[in-house]
Each structure stands twice: as C-alpha cells, then as structure tokens.
Amino acid sequence: MGVTVKDVARVAGVSTATVSRALRGFESVDPAVRAHVLDVAQRLDYVGSPAAAALTTGKAGSVGLITPFVDRLGFQRMLAGIESEMRGSSMDLLLHCTGDPSEPHPVPPHKRLARRVDGFIVLSISADSRDLEQILRLGMPVSMFGSRGADTSSVRVDDRAGASRAIDHLVDLGHRRLGIIYGREAVDAGVLEHEMHVGVRDAAERARLTLDQDLIVAGDYTTSGGALAMEQLLAGDDPPTAVFAFSDEMAYGAMRTMREHGLVPGRDVDLIGYDGHPMSDVLDLSTIELPFEEIGSTLARNLLDELQAPTGAHRVVTLPTRLAVRGSTTGASAR
Amino acid sequence: MGVTVKDVARVAGVSTATVSRALRGFESVDPAVRAHVLDVAQRLDYVGSPAAAALTTGKAGSVGLITPFVDRLGFQRMLAGIESEMRGSSMDLLLHCTGDPSEPHPVPPHKRLARRVDGFIVLSISADSRDLEQILRLGMPVSMFGSRGADTSSVRVDDRAGASRAIDHLVDLGHRRLGIIYGREAVDAGVLEHEMHVGVRDAAERARLTLDQDLIVAGDYTTSGGALAMEQLLAGDDPPTAVFAFSDEMAYGAMRTMREHGLVPGRDVDLIGYDGHPMSDVLDLSTIELPFEEIGSTLARNLLDELQAPTGAHRVVTLPTRLAVRGSTTGASAR
DNA sequence: GTGAAAGCGCTAACAC
DNA sequence: GTGTTAGCGCTTTCAC
Numbered sequence: 105m106g107v108t109v110k111d112v113a114r115v116a117g118v119s120t121a122t123v124s125r126a127l128r129g130f131e132s133v134d135p136a137v138r139a140h141v142l143d144v145a146q147r148l149d150y151v152g153s154p155a156a157a158a159l160t161t162g163k164a165g166s167v168g169l170i171t172p173f174v175d176r177l178g179f180q181r182m183l184a185g186i187e188s189e190m191r192g193s194s195m196d197l198l199l200h201c202t203g204d205p206s207e208p209h210p211v212p213p214h215k216r217l218a219r220r221v222d223g224f225i226v227l228s229i230s231a232d233s234r235d236l237e238q239i240l241r242l243g244m245p246v247s248m249f250g251s252r253g254a255d256t257s258s259v260r261v262d263d264r265a266g267a268s269r270a271i272d273h274l275v276d277l278g279h280r281r282l283g284i285i286y287g288r289e290a291v292d293a294g295v296l297e298h299e300m301h302v303g304v305r306d307a308a309e310r311a312r313l314t315l316d317q318d319l320i321v322a323g324d325y326t327t328s329g330g331a332l333a334m335e336q337l338l339a340g341d342d343p344p345t346a347v348f349a350f351s352d353e354m355a356y357g358a359m360r361t362m363r364e365h366g367l368v369p370g371r372d373v374d375l376i377g378y379d380g381h382p383m384s385d386v387l388d389l390s391t392i393e394l395p396f397e398e399i400g401s402t403l404a405r406n407l408l409d410e411l412q413a414p415t416g417a418h419r420v421v422t423l424p425t426r427l428a429v430r431g432s433t434t435g436a437s438a439r
Numbered sequence: 440m441g442v443t444v445k446d447v448a449r450v451a452g453v454s455t456a457t458v459s460r461a462l463r464g465f466e467s468v469d470p471a472v473r474a475h476v477l478d479v480a481q482r483l484d485y486v487g488s489p490a491a492a493a494l495t496t497g498k499a500g501s502v503g504l505i506t507p508f509v510d511r512l513g514f515q516r517m518l519a520g521i522e523s524e525m526r527g528s529s530m531d532l533l534l535h536c537t538g539d540p541s542e543p544h545p546v547p548p549h550k551r552l553a554r555r556v557d558g559f560i561v562l563s564i565s566a567d568s569r570d571l572e573q574i575l576r577l578g579m580p581v582s583m584f585g586s587r588g589a590d591t592s593s594v595r596v597d598d599r600a601g602a603s604r605a606i607d608h609l610v611d612l613g614h615r616r617l618g619i620i621y622g623r624e625a626v627d628a629g630v631l632e633h634e635m636h637v638g639v640r641d642a643a644e645r646a647r648l649t650l651d652q653d654l655i656v657a658g659d660y661t662t663s664g665g666a667l668a669m670e671q672l673l674a675g676d677d678p679p680t681a682v683f684a685f686s687d688e689m690a691y692g693a694m695r696t697m698r699e700h701g702l703v704p705g706r707d708v709d710l711i712g713y714d715g716h717p718m719s720d721v722l723d724l725s726t727i728e729l730p731f732e733e734i735g736s737t738l739a740r741n742l743l744d745e746l747q748a749p750t751g752a753h754r755v756v757t758l759p760t761r762l763a764v765r766g767s768t769t770g771a772s773a774r
Numbered sequence: 775g776t777g778a779a780a781g782c783g784c785t786a787a788c789a790c
Numbered sequence: 791g792t793g794t795t796a797g798c799g800c801t802t803t804c805a806c
Contacts, residue, residue: 106554108799119777124801134775151550155499156799158490159782166533166555175519184510187536196555197534198501201522215486219441220501220531327717356721363723382662383718386691388698443783454793459785469791491783494798 107148116144127152166196167407168221170214170239172228174201176325177353177381178396182227182249185400193408195222202235218242223407225249226256245414247407249399257406257419259399266392266425267303267350268310270376273390273427274346275311277435279374282308282315283344285333285354287325300350300378319344323354330357338365345437346374352381352391359387359432369432376433380426388431395423442483451479462487501531502742503556505549505574507563509536511660512688512716513731517562517584520735528743530557537570553577558742560584561591580749582742584734592741592754594734601727601760602638602685603645605711608725608762609681610646612770614709617643617650618679620668620689622660635685635713654679658689665692673700680772681709687716687726694722694767704767711768715761723766730758 113120118141126133126141133141144150158164169186171179190197200217214235223245226236239246246256274282284304287297308315318340323333330349334357337343349355355377359369369375369389377384380393406419448455453476461468461476468476479485493499504521506514525532535552549570558580561571574581581591609617619639622632643650653675658668665684669692672678684690690712694704704710704724712719715728741754 106799109801110799120800121778121802122776125776128801132775137775149550151554153494153799154551154555155490155493156782157801159488159494159784159799160801162782164490169534174522175515177515180510180512180515187509187534191536194551196552199504199522199532199534201526215484216489216529217531219486220489327721356718360721360723383691386662386695387722388695441783444785445783455783456785456794457792460792463785467791472791488783491798492785494783494800495785497798 106153107150108153109150112141112145112148112150115148116141164219164221165194166198166221167404167411168198168200168217168224170200170202170217170224170226170235172202172235174199177383178351178379178394179227181381181396182400182403185397185402186225186404187400188397189401189404190408195408195411214238214242218244222411223247225403225407227403245407245410247403247410249403255418257410257417259402259406259421259423261394261399261423261425263299263425264303264306266378266394267300267348268307269303269425269427270348270378270392271304271307271311273376273429273433274348274374275307275313277346277374277433278438279344279346279435280313280438281319281342281344281346282313283319283321283337283347284315285321285323285330285337285347285349285358287350287354288322297350304348316342316344323349323351323357325351325354327353327357327360330354331361332357334358334361338362338367344373345439346433347376349375349377352377352379352384352389355389355391356383356387359389370434371436373437374433374435380428384428385430390430390433391428393426393428398423441488442485443488444485447476447480447483447485450483451476499555499557500529501533501556502739502746503533503535503552503559505535505537505552505559505561505570507537507570509534512718513686513714513729514562516716516731517735517738520732520737521560521739522735523732524736524739525743530743530746549573549577553579557746558582560738560742562738580742580745582738582745584738590753592745592752594737594741594756594758596729596734596758596760598634598760599638599641601713601729602635602683603642604638604760604762605683605713605727606639606642606646608711608764608768609683609709610642610648612681612709612768613773614679614681614770615648615773616654616677616679616681617648618654618656618672618682619650620656620658620665620672620682620684620693622658622685622689624657632685639683651677651679658684658686658692660686660689662688662692662695665689666696667692669693669696673697673702679708680774681768682711684710684712687712687714687719687724690724690726691718691722694724705769706771708772709768709770715763719763720765725765725768726763728761728763734758 109120109123113123123141126138154165226248228250248256248258250260321333321336323329377389377391380391384391402421444455444458448458458476461473489500533556561583563585583591583593585595656668656671658664712724712726715726719726737756
C-alpha cells in the first residue's frame, strides 16, 4: 500500500537494518550513509508504520487519556495543558471516556486500550472506582490527577487548603451563616470531595463557626445541579448570607437561581466558587483558582519522562490554589 | 509479554486461524467450537494485539480527530457528541491538535497520524488551510465540520440563515444602529466567517438598513477579544444600540466590558451571541443555538458508517439553528 | 559500521 | 468447518 523500509533500502542501496538505524538516528551509522538514507526516505515520501514498529518493539508510541467525562470545563483546560505538552513529543494521544461507571462494559475497555498505549493519564476518577483498580492492575505507568496515596505519579491540588481559603474569605467579610453546595457525597477518604469537606470544616472550626447541616446541599457538579441547590438554600427559613460552591459550574447555576429570585450576588447573597474558570471573570464571580492547564501539562510531563527513562519512581506534585476576589463577595449581605 | 492467539489455540486444541475466526464471530465457525474458544480466551485473559491486527489487515481500528484548538466551548461539545457516538463502536479516538498553523511542523504530522487511523474527523479548519489540503490528499475517509464543497462528507450549520436570524431579531426589536463583533477576517468564500457576514448583510438589506463600517469589529473568537471589541464599539461617537457577536464567547467578553462601563445588557445595549452554550443561559444572553453535540455525533456516525461499509459517497448534512431569546435583547435601548 | 535472518502476533489464502 | 502456510513492515540479534 505504501512505501516501506524495503523500498528505501533498495533505492538507497543499503540493508533494511541500516535504514531502520539511520532513520532513528543511531550513532553507529556512518554519517554519510545516514544522510543518504534520510534523503532517499524523504524523496520517497516514506512514513514508517507505527503498527509494525509497535509489534516489534512492544512500544505503542501513544498514551491513553482516561476521563469519566468530557463536558466539564476543568477537563477542557487540563486537556489543553496535556495537549500542548505532548505536542513536542512524538507520542499520540488516545482519548477514552469511561462515562457512567454504572454502565456495563462488554469488554473491559482498559485491557484493550492498554495494548494500544504505553501509559495512562487518568483524570479524576473516584478512588473507589473499579475502573481505577483495573488500570492500576495493568502495571503500566500511570500519571494521575488527584492522588490516592503514592502508588502512582500524581498531580494534585491542595483542595483542603483551597476550601479553607474560601471559607476564611467569607468569614473575613463578616459572614456567620454559610451555605455550602458540594458536588457529590464523599464515599471514602482521600478523594477530592473529602478534602474539600475537611477544609471547610477546619476553617469553620478555626472561626468558631457551626455549620448548619440544612445549608449543606449537593449540586452534582453541574450548572443545573447548582441552580437546584441554591433553590433549596433560599427556600429555608433562615437562608445563608454567603454560599461556597465546590465548583464554578455549580456557582453559575446558583447565580442563575439568584437572578430568577431577583437577588444579586455580592449585594443580597455573597457567592464564591471553586476552579477559577475564565468565565468566572466575566460573571464577576469570586473563586478559588486552580491551575488546570498546568495540572494537565505536569501530568503529561510526568508520564512522558517516565516512559522515556523508566525509573519506577512516583512523582507527587501538589499545585497551589489562588483566591480571586471579585464582585460576588463584598460582605454587603453579612450580618 | 502477554498471552497470544497461539496460547489460546494450544489450550483450546484448535489452530490459530480458528481462534482468530471464532474471536471475530465468523459464521463459518462451528458454534460449539466458537463457544469453547471464547471460553478459553476468557479464562486465559486473552486480549488481542491491535498492532498485529493492524499490520495484517491494514486497518488501524481508530479514527483521528483533528482540530485547530482544544480550548473552545464548541470543541468540547462536539467532542462530547463524537465520544458518545464512538462509545458503541470498537474504534479508538486519536486526538490531534494542529494548533497555530504558522508553527513549523518538523514532520508533517498528518502523514504520521494517517498510518495510525482509518479515517479523520476534521473540525473547523479554514478552507485555505494547508493542513486541510494535506489531509484530503491522503485519500482517506474524512468527515468534516463546515463544508467547503462536497469533496468530503460534512456536517454544517446554516450559518447564513443563523446570522440573518440574529439580525432580524434585533431589527424586530426596533434597533437600527447595529454593532457587529466578528471573529476573524473571512479569507475566502465558503467558510463559516464568510457565510456569517453574508447572512448579516442579507438581513440588513432586507431591513433596508445600512451597517456602519465603524461598528464592525473583530473579536478573534475569544472572550478577551470580545471585550476589546466592545470597548471599541462603546468608544465611538455614536455607539450601537444593539450588538451581534459571532460567538457566545466573544459576547461574554462584551458583557464584561459593559459591566465595567456600568452598562446592563438588555437595558442599555442589547446583545446577542452565536453558539448557544449552556453558559449563555446562566448569563441571560440571547443567542443563536447550534447543536454542537449533534454535530459531533453526526460527524462520528458518518465516518463510522463509511469505514464499516465504504461507499465513497459523501454525505452532506446541514443542521438547523435556533434563536434563544433571553434578557439581553429586550429592545429597551432601541431608538 | 553494516547485512542476513529471525521473528513480533495476527489474518488471509488456500487446501483439505 | 478447520488447519497450514505465508506474509504484513518493522526491529534486532548476531555475524562479519
């Protein structure tokens, strides 16, 4: 179908072995020969077959990106970081979305994927997930977002500190009655959810504040979930004067609900999000900014490094968060 | 390294050919034998090598997604559609971002990619792009977003009608002085940009409206670009009473600028976007909604169908847009 | 420094 | 229906 090493070898007047070596820039090839081979390959418009190379070397030449969802802003930003980091390498990126974990997989897809890639980047899969177990069991290099110990390289964010920071900010503004919109129940310790809750609790304790359990509601990490959650918070007898949403997207939903109720963030109720998406600037939403692009590029770098020079060591990187104060938290509604 | 067809064949007491046939569900295999082989394969935890299969069949078993950018909301939504459609198939998705076309590619990446995939999904590359030429030259099945004729299967949106719709809406509200924030210059006919401009012009003509060239500014498709563009529009002697931005993201930027000027969309200046991202609902931004998820799934379906049963025919699908009227267009500022 | 030859794991003809 | 055989295009010993 195409031109192969054989063709190049024939035209260049050398063996296929030499072509192979020359093309990969081996030192052991005579510079003149290498130049000639490269020239012939170029002229013949030769492109190697990754499949054949993979078959012989056992290296696939690509990495798998595994994520439970694809339609979240954080994903997009991490992807941008991953992509830019991988641009330089010759590795390809294979995208695999696990989707709803409850759906049955006819063939465990990771086994299949594993034969196509040299390593994995895993984004935010809950620690209890069977998917995650399966991936780790494959024994391939894994770079993951959100650590669950040090059994892989990972990049994480200090969510505990970040959540504390958000609460501190609201308390500093004089708020004593806080609403919390969290994502999902924290099924086990160590996951993001759990860290956030702990961060909130710690900050509340430090401020000698008791959180009203009725003001802690789930928002499912979605905009509409956040809207519903806010609805619930506003429906109570004694609504909060300030709300902390565990994700910007939920905060956006909360803003919509507020608008529908004729309420203005920063005037009637203070609101702070978590993620720091660019959109939050537009919405004038205070938030805790996470460096998603950097998370992505670090994830990629860690994996690429390990693939290039396997050490077996696990790098664990914790990236900082930053409080961005905007018009949605003014303290005007504190009492 | 792993268990191979040979192992399965040996344990099952059949030939490798039979294993191969049984595993792929060929009719010609005795049902009892097939069941037995499947059972053995399962017990042995056999997973086929895609590389080896690809080498023999010439089919890579995956499709390449080519896009110039990864950090735009439309991309994310199309990706979600593509992903969900591909979930069912056994094809893998290889992501490739062309990035800034001005950057030099050491090895034309498409040639390399082409050897890894059976076909391409191409998102919004300008028709004049050299990338696109290269991809088409490969002679592989291509499913692309935004047609440039019928030399591939494509999914497009009637941007001309969509743009007209936006202008019609503003005119209906009584506006006569319109501002336009477009993305980039339309380099050649047929591309999205061009269609949008034509749609605007047609609608203006029908309304016997002359567009002030000073009120037509570029926003580079980004939020910050939109903010700058709005700045420019407001700085003039006779600012527009209503603005149409060619993308929601630019409209978001415009909203930010308005806020900074103490202006409220729908009260002081009407504003309508284009794309219909979920965020626009939160922002109460009127917009022309495009079915990005459906675009994505249709792109994927077209390609998968062609790969499964090659016909050489090119499907061209045009998907409709929908006007979503929200609080940012009330006509209050019309005069 | 270079070539010859032996596979990598699978599938596709072709016999039986 | 099933087995035998011959590759797919590359890399990699191992000689030279």
